[in-house]
Amino acid sequence: MQAQKTVLVTGSASGIGYATAMRFAKDGWRCVLVDYQAEALQGLIEKIPQAGEPHLIRVVNLMESTEIAALAADMPHLDAIINNAGMSDSTQLPLTAMTQEQFAPLVRLNLDAPRLIFQALEAKLKPHGRVVNVSSGAGLHAIPFRGAYSPTKTGVIAFTKALAHARPDLGVTALCPGFVRTEIVRRLIESGRLDPARAAGKTPLGRIAEPVELAEALFFLGSEGARPLSGSAVSVDGAASVYGGSVQCAPAEYDVLAMDTETTIAVVGNAPDSSQNWMSLQTENKDARYQSVIDASVLNAPDGQRLNAAHEAAKRFAQSHTQNASLTLLLPTQTNDWATCGDEAAARMFVAAQACEWGSKGLRINSLEVHAHTPVAEVQPIACYMASAAAQFLTGQSWTIAR
Incomplete structure (x- = not known):
């Protein structure tokens, strides 16, 4: 009988992380669910499919290096680490107007946390394990008035490539999503900082992605079959990263099919x-x-x-x-x-x-x-x-x- 595989997913209480945990669990994986939202994690554990060993909850503030280091205690051996947790800037200030207190949180969560998590859990990662770091299309192209968001997401890509070079025995990839209907995007829309029609207009597929679509990408990148892509930054963004047109893209004229459509x-x-x-x-x-x-x-x-x-x-x-x-x-x-x-x-x-x-x-x-x-x-x-x-x-x- 094949041993049950185990994945650690950060930011698993909501958005892409939530959908990703559900996707791995659906395939029979054991999930280590990491987030700072204890109540939301408890809600997830009550809904997530269960097979074999029980899923684990770890309530952690990933901006604190000591809490990340403590993750190694009682951690099972892992087949994959999905570094998904991240945040966007909410100040809308010019970079030179930001204080260190306003600038630093994104650096700690978006850039430092993936590196510190790998350092803490490297010994727990099984031979030929996978590490998937969630970057962003903002890591490929600068987005102004988003604080350290673009710089930190670019740093994630560089970290991914360097780690893949240093550890050729592992599969290390970065995922660069485009616009996705996560809680972060919803808040940007509600605050008037993001027009969903304009966002779709920058995407040749003519729409914003759903979290389940990025969950499918993370599930694939966390699998053994993705190891030949090690060192890559993979864009799943509806072609937003390759679009250079000056006009709005046409809206979607098609229905999105279920992810498991044959x-x-x-x-x-x-x-x-x-x-x-x-x-x-x-x-x-x-x-x-x-x-x-x-x-x-x-x-x-x-x-x-x-x-x-x-x-x-x-x-x-x-x-x-x-x-x-x-x-x-x-x-x-x-x-x-x-x-x-x-x-x-x-x-x-x-x-x-x-x-x-x-x-x-x-x-x-x-x-x-x-x-x-x-x-x-x-x-x-x-x-x-x-x-x-x-x-x-x-x-x-x-x-x-x-x-």
Whole structure:
């Protein structure tokens, strides 16, 4: 009998953390629920699915290093740590007008806490365990009048990449959400600091995500199958991070399907003489509600023809899919060869541009960069998540398999 897996989720009393704890528990994991809101944690423990060992509650103020250090006492061994807890600035002051008392809380919670939690629990993390740090789209692009929010979220990405380099035995990734209907966002909307229509207008998918969609991403990143992405900052943001247009994106014209909607995957473009049998990713459930295509034609295109191959793949896909479907292109890893690197980079930007054009219809396009001899079995969990209905807020992204 397989041993029960255990995950620690910070900020689990609300928002993305709450949805993430529920998602792991649904799959039979034991959860260590960490938050400063004791009453809300108790409410969660009464609703969360239970299987095997009982879930644990840890009421902790993550702005206090001594309380973080105390987490190690009586902590079970962990398969994954999800550093989700965070906060936004509420002062709306210019950075130079902020006192240290106003500036420091975000630094302690958003930036220092993930590092201190890893330090405290490193010995409790099982071999080949996963660490997932929640950053933000604000860590990729500066947002003014939000205090230390953007700087701290950028720091989380840097910490993630450095830790992945220092600990190649682990799987360490950062998740960069876009706009999500969490309590933080709700308060920003109620205070007039965030217009939901404008937020959706900055997102090619034409809507704000629900916490369950980011929970699916964290569940995937916390799984063994995500380890080849170690060192990556993964954006699940409806293509907001790749959109460079000056006009508002069109609102969503599609219905969001349930995260567990059955997905069928068709594989096309696999070269018969290739050593990589991508056809093994194909599924037979042709009547599934969510339709996905994994296309290897760009991977197998001649040097200098990647951009044209990506364009042709998108045209084929558009001929048979009009709404709520996913195209995943397999691309070779970017090279430094001056003769071909421009065409390869252009193919990646094509993915982003096409995602922005398709977004309002719920048509998604992403690419997965693989090496010439990457085992298909190693890529399968990543490709299947990327293609599935569980990833309906993921589009316009190019993920690279770690060497």
